[in-house]
Amino acid sequence: MSPATKYETHEHDVLIIGAGGAGLRAAIEALAQGARVGVVCKSLLGKAHTVMAEGGLAAAMANVDKADNWRTHFRDTMSGGKYLNNWRMAQLHAQEAPDRVRELEQWGALFDRTDTGDILQRAFGGHTFKRLCHVGDRTGLEMIRTLQDRGVDLGFDVYMECTITRLLKDGDRVCGAFGYWRNSGNLVVFKAKSIVIATGGIGKSWKITSNSWECTGDGMALAYEAGAELLDMEFVQFHPTGMVWPPGVRGILVTEAVRGEGGILRNKNGERFMEKYDPKRLELSTRDIVARSIYTEVREGRGSEHGGAYLNISHKPAEYVKRKLPSMYHQFKELADVDITKGPMEVGPTCHYVMGGIRVDAETGQSTVPGLFAAGEAAGGMHGANRLGGNSLSDLLVFGRRAGLAAAQQAGKCPATAIDNAQIEAAERDLLAPFTRAGGENPYKIHENLQDVMQSLVGIFRNDEDLRKAIVELEKLKARAANASASGSHVYNTGWHLTRDLQSMLTVSEACAHAALARTESRGAHSRIDFPKTEDAWGKKNLIIAKKGSAMTLTEVPRGAMPAELQEILAESK
Amino acid sequence: MADATATLRVFRGDAETGKAVDYEVPLTPGMVVLDAIHSIQANQSPDLAVRWNCKAAKCGSCSAEVNGRPKLMCKTRMDSLPPDQPITVFPIKTFPVIKDLVTDVSWNYEVNKKIPAFKPKPNAEWKMYQRDVDRGQEFRKCIECFLCQNVCHVLRDHDKKQDFGGPRFFVRTAALEMHPLDSRNRIPLLREQLGIGYCNITKCCTEVCPEDIHITDNAIIPLKERVVDQFYDPLTMIVRKIFPAK
Amino acid sequence: MADSSTLKGLTRFGSTQRRDAWWIENLPFIIVFGGFLAYATWRAIENNYFWVAPYLSPFYSPLIDPHHHWWPFSPAFLILGGPGGFRITCYYYRKAYYRAAFAHPLGCAVSEGHRGYSGERKFPLILQNVHRYFFYVVTIILAFLWYDTVVAFNFNGHFGIGVGTIVMLVDVILLTTYSLSCHSLRHLVGGKLDCFSCTTFGKPRHAAWRGVTILNEHHMFWAWVSMISVGLTDLYIRLVASGAIRDIRLL
Numbered sequence A: 001m002s003p004a005t006k007y008e009t010h011e012h013d014v015l016i017i018g019a020g021g022a023g024l025r026a027a028i029e030a031l032a033q034g035a036r037v038g039v040v041c042k043s044l045l046g047k048a049h050t051v052m053a054e055g056g057l058a059a060a061m062a063n064v065d066k067a068d069n070w071r072t073h074f075r076d077t078m079s080g081g082k083y084l085n086n087w088r089m090a091q092l093h094a095q096e097a098p099d100r101v102r103e104l105e106q107w108g109a110l111f112d113r114t115d116t117g118d119i120l121q122r123a124f125g126g127h128t129f130k131r132l133c134h135v136g137d138r139t140g141l142e143m144i145r146t147l148q149d150r151g152v153d154l155g156f157d158v159y160m161e162c163t164i165t166r167l168l169k170d171g172d173r174v175c176g177a178f179g180y181w182r183n184s185g186n187l188v189v190f191k192a193k194s195i196v197i198a199t200g201g202i203g204k205s206w207k208i209t210s211n212s213w214e215c216t217g218d219g220m221a222l223a224y225e226a227g228a229e230l231l232d233m234e235f236v237q238f239h240p241t242g243m244v245w246p247p248g249v250r251g252i253l254v255t256e257a258v259r260g261e262g263g264i265l266r267n268k269n270g271e272r273f274m275e276k277y278d279p280k281r282l283e284l285s286t287r288d289i290v291a292r293s294i295y296t297e298v299r300e301g302r303g304s305e306h307g308g309a310y311l312n313i314s315h316k317p318a319e320y321v322k323r324k325l326p327s328m329y330h331q332f333k334e335l336a337d338v339d340i341t342k343g344p345m346e347v348g349p350t351c352h353y354v355m356g357g358i359r360v361d362a363e364t365g366q367s368t369v370p371g372l373f374a375a376g377e378a379a380g381g382m383h384g385a386n387r388l389g390g391n392s393l394s395d396l397l398v399f400g401r402r403a404g405l406a407a408a409q410q411a412g413k414c415p416a417t418a419i420d421n422a423q424i425e426a427a428e429r430d431l432l433a434p435f436t437r438a439g440g441e442n443p444y445k446i447h448e449n450l451q452d453v454m455q456s457l458v459g460i461f462r463n464d465e466d467l468r469k470a471i472v473e474l475e476k477l478k479a480r481a482a483n484a485s486a487s488g489s490h491v492y493n494t495g496w497h498l499t500r501d502l503q504s505m506l507t508v509s510e511a512c513a514h515a516a517l518a519r520t521e522s523r524g525a526h527s528r529i530d531f532p533k534t535e536d537a538w539g540k541k542n543l544i545i546a547k548k549g550s551a552m553t554l555t556e557v558p559r560g561a562m563p564a565e566l567q568e569i570l571a572e573s574k
Numbered sequence B: 001m002a003d004a005t006a007t008l009r010v011f012r013g014d015a016e017t018g019k020a021v022d023y024e025v026p027l028t029p030g031m032v033v034l035d036a037i038h039s040i041q042a043n044q045s046p047d048l049a050v051r052w053n054c055k056a057a058k059c060g061s062c063s064a065e066v067n068g069r070p071k072l073m074c075k076t077r078m079d080s081l082p083p084d085q086p087i088t089v090f091p092i093k094t095f096p097v098i099k100d101l102v103t104d105v106s107w108n109y110e111v112n113k114k115i116p117a118f119k120p121k122p123n124a125e126w127k128m129y130q131r132d133v134d135r136g137q138e139f140r141k142c143i144e145c146f147l148c149q150n151v152c153h154v155l156r157d158h159d160k161k162q163d164f165g166g167p168r169f170f171v172r173t174a175a176l177e178m179h180p181l182d183s184r185n186r187i188p189l190l191r192e193q194l195g196i197g198y199c200n201i202t203k204c205c206t207e208v209c210p211e212d213i214h215i216t217d218n219a220i221i222p223l224k225e226r227v228v229d230q231f232y233d234p235l236t237m238i239v240r241k242i243f244p245a246k
Numbered sequence C: 001m002a003d004s005s006t007l008k009g010l011t012r013f014g015s016t017q018r019r020d021a022w023w024i025e026n027l028p029f030i031i032v033f034g035g036f037l038a039y040a041t042w043r044a045i046e047n048n049y050f051w052v053a054p055y056l057s058p059f060y061s062p063l064i065d066p067h068h069h070w071w072p073f074s075p076a077f078l079i080l081g082g083p084g085g086f087r088i089t090c091y092y093y094r095k096a097y098y099r100a101a102f103a104h105p106l107g108c109a110v111s112e113g114h115r116g117y118s119g120e121r122k123f124p125l126i127l128q129n130v131h132r133y134f135f136y137v138v139t140i141i142l143a144f145l146w147y148d149t150v151v152a153f154n155f156n157g158h159f160g161i162g163v164g165t166i167v168m169l170v171d172v173i174l175l176t177t178y179s180l181s182c183h184s185l186r187h188l189v190g191g192k193l194d195c196f197s198c199t200t201f202g203k204p205r206h207a208a209w210r211g212v213t214i215l216n217e218h219h220m221f222w223a224w225v226s227m228i229s230v231g232l233t234d235l236y237i238r239l240v241a242s243g244a245i246r247d248i249r250l251l
């Protein structure tokens, strides 16, 4: 039978996988180019992980601090990323972010305002100037709603609660994608001339995490399976401040805006310990440093009651706190019985963001596979070894737009491609296999064990022994996952969905562990206890993971020399 | 505390058939209903269908009726519910069940499309002051949990899905109408296609909104007053004729 | 109690899975509002004991044709339509009686069964849209009430204060606050503007809107206390006028 009759099929010029900030921005740009655009997402529209972003979006608009400009933003980003960033991306990002923010405003976003009627900006860790455009502490919601409304207005087709499980190829190029409807379990084929992956992060592989269930690294795994390269996978950011108590809420994010608005960290003895670790920037140091500091305090016995640190904003007027940090106020009040206008919050590191991702061309977001693009958290390079707060939302806009633009332009020139039935059938077999393995393992158990392994062996501090152990454990988990089973109907069967998500999580976890083992230095978010120094030699190369045959391979690629004009900018600071 | 348990009575089934099934769940401090549902998935029934994303009351996915009250499961503490009786967890009633706790809310996305998007005034200067965006910002806190749509009796009991937009979309329209730089007039739309006249301001939507948006007082009633301006108040209608606004 | 396990059992009138005492909410309204309505009607028909120098009952102010030259009935009926209509079309009272009297809905997430419903789209309820005109009428009546209150300081040409004076003063303040917290007023003073900063007099109108908004947040409270106070004020004057009690001069 031909795929057109056996499977529900949709055809688009540009298919966008993911409806977070990056996916929606890409879709809007591709629509503007006149392309027929389809957007696929695992959840309902508007629920993607981006909705949770709180603190703000970094752009050197100089509304509050007049001295700010793209050069400073570029320098901050590079220095925060420990100079491992793709400098061209960092440059484009710093230059284009202000325009992307203004665009949001023109599409109806309502940011907090300055007295002169401009967009208000707040301080954040690692940013020299007050730079984060924000709406209280729900910036991500504002952004996703604005983009969603814009996209609906322009008329994109959205396939909600649909999970892509395989990219289809015609020779070297991607030509489509295969997936299933969560609601019915029915299968679906998308034909497309170009595909943008904007599937977000991988945080669901860790136990203590701020990420939602969607962050299973699907896009990276899909691209990897399709032959694309993954870059910098060892760099996983642990946000210094997640909730630690009660157990049910462990990991839920406490926005950096609390520190941006003046929050102070203390240990159980009441010491402001950041004076010790970063006397100059204190609480507004970069995330890797603050997270390690809290972790160290706890390990050395100076942690808070439930194993974290105390973060206090109650010295600010209660009304101010409620206005600037409303969801934090409610989050603590309702989930932890703590009134943050009166007392401190207990916080500790939580897995938050992956700097690594699909290796892309800086200008276009194209991966090493023709027709396949990536943007947002799923793409790597922009943030180097450590991301600055607020730089992700702006990244989504800048590179979402660029990927959408390039994908649409390329779709216009794309040769005719054909869908290969055999690939679809293989994908279908893989997907439905758990139903045929009656009596296999419960995927929730495997997921739980995976989270334990990654949390304890590939966490904030790493060493050779742990990482090797992790790789062994991951092999075992892979074997177990291959035997996980699903029962019941195909309709909204969450256990079955998890068996598929586990595949992706295992792939990206493995990539992360391998890269972490290979990088024998400490840099940014990657801290090796056995190699505590940052080595210049390592600063000159990236680690790349790719699939060769059926094996995961790791290669070092040298980084070229930075153009002189950018070097000058970096030199200005010193 | 360690071995305390609670009983959850969860709806299992689809639109045609279904029954409430009891599950014993171990309690932990600070546990929310969604944690209990996850514990059922992990240990007893992996195919229990539930929608959720953030588990932090930010995405509006996990709406359900807990002990008969429309709630976000991730924000409803187990210790806020009476421990002596089983806790009922049912899907939201106004929308068709797909399976277990998951309902088909696609109608909402269709209504949304009827509302014309923001269109800036020509030559707008892009200066806006906090006092002018305060109202809109309240409305834009909406996380589209659709709990207000679920509880509104116009949809829930009278099923006016053809003629009525529901509180969520009055909130959205209010944000657009009160935007200082917007140039469109959605008042005729409100009166006709969105059927704001069906709302009898009985405030159930406001009572359930997890974002604490004062839906009735700040969105619906001000919009009703604007409808009066354009359709029912002869004085303002005359004034508008003489001095056309906008 | 419909704790039915399937979803279909929950559509009968009054059925719900709620466990709390949701029906209690409606009781105070039925009792107090019902009581007020009965009292006010009886007092209007009574057509007596509404004036005792220097106090005039708010039910009878402004006093029109008390000697029945052209109006054969109690003069209260000429007045009560204004405040009565104001309250009947008030957004708060509407909520309360739609729930308590019409059971649309009885309580949130409580089924009201399959009954016809057209909201406020058809006659007569479409008339609720004239609320702001009642506001205008009541504003005029309030001016008279303030005049009456000033008069209540005048004891035969001498300044004085009696318990009745205080009662009337408190009453007129509460009635005024209730009016100032009206949703229609909130709209008219500034709510109708999209941009306060781009309009002439935008800033003072924003300030006025803010002020009304602060009162409006407690509109239900003002509705209750002003209704109770106007009833008690009339009762006080009736008791004094009928000789049941004596007014005490404080000054």
Ligand SMILES: Cc1cc2nc3c(=O)[nH]c(=O)nc-3n(C[C@H](O)[C@H](O)[C@H](O)COP(=O)(O)OP(=O)(O)OC[C@H]3O[C@@H](n4cnc5c(N)ncnc54)[C@H](O)[C@@H]3O)c2cc1C
Binding pocket: A017, A018, A019, A020, A021, A022, A023, A040, A041, A042, A043, A048, A049, A050, A051, A052, A053, A054, A055, A056, A057, A058, A139, A140, A162, A163, A164, A165, A198, A199, A200, A201, A210, A211, A212, A214, A218, A219, A253, A352, A353, A375, A376, A377, A378, A389, A390, A391, A392, A393, A394, A396
């Ligand atoms: C709590 C929290 C707060 C944050 N705060 C900030 C902040 O203040 N500032 C900042 O700059 N950054 C912040 N971040 C980081 C930032 O929010 C994320 O990095 C960013 O939102 C990622 O966006 P994205 O568009 O790449 O992907 P996401 O928003 O994660 O979207 C991924 C999309 O892909 C879809 N998808 C995934 N897999 C598949 C599949 N297999 N098939 C189909 N669809 C799929 C999903 O359904 C979803 O629609 C925060 C992160 C968290 C967790």
Ligand code: SF4
Binding pocket: B151, B152, B153, B154, B166, B167, B198, B199, B200, B201, B202, B203, B204, B205, B206, B216, B220
């Ligand atoms: S106030 Fe109106 S919109 Fe809100 S629940 Fe009641 S009838 Fe529905």
Ligand code: SF4
Binding pocket: B060, B141, B142, B143, B144, B145, B146, B147, B148, B149, B167, B168, B171, B205, B208, B209, B210, B211, B212, B213, B215
């Ligand atoms: S207005 Fe409130 S209740 Fe309604 S969808 Fe939005 S957040 Fe939910």
Ligand code: FES
Binding pocket: B051, B052, B053, B054, B055, B056, B057, B058, B059, B060, B061, B062, B063, B072, B073, B074, B075
């Ligand atoms: S899971 Fe996001 S609101 Fe409950």
Ligand code: FES
Binding pocket: C086, C089, C090, C091, C092, C093, C131, C178, C179, C181, C182, C183, C184, C185, C219
């Ligand atoms: S709304 Fe209650 S008096 Fe106008």
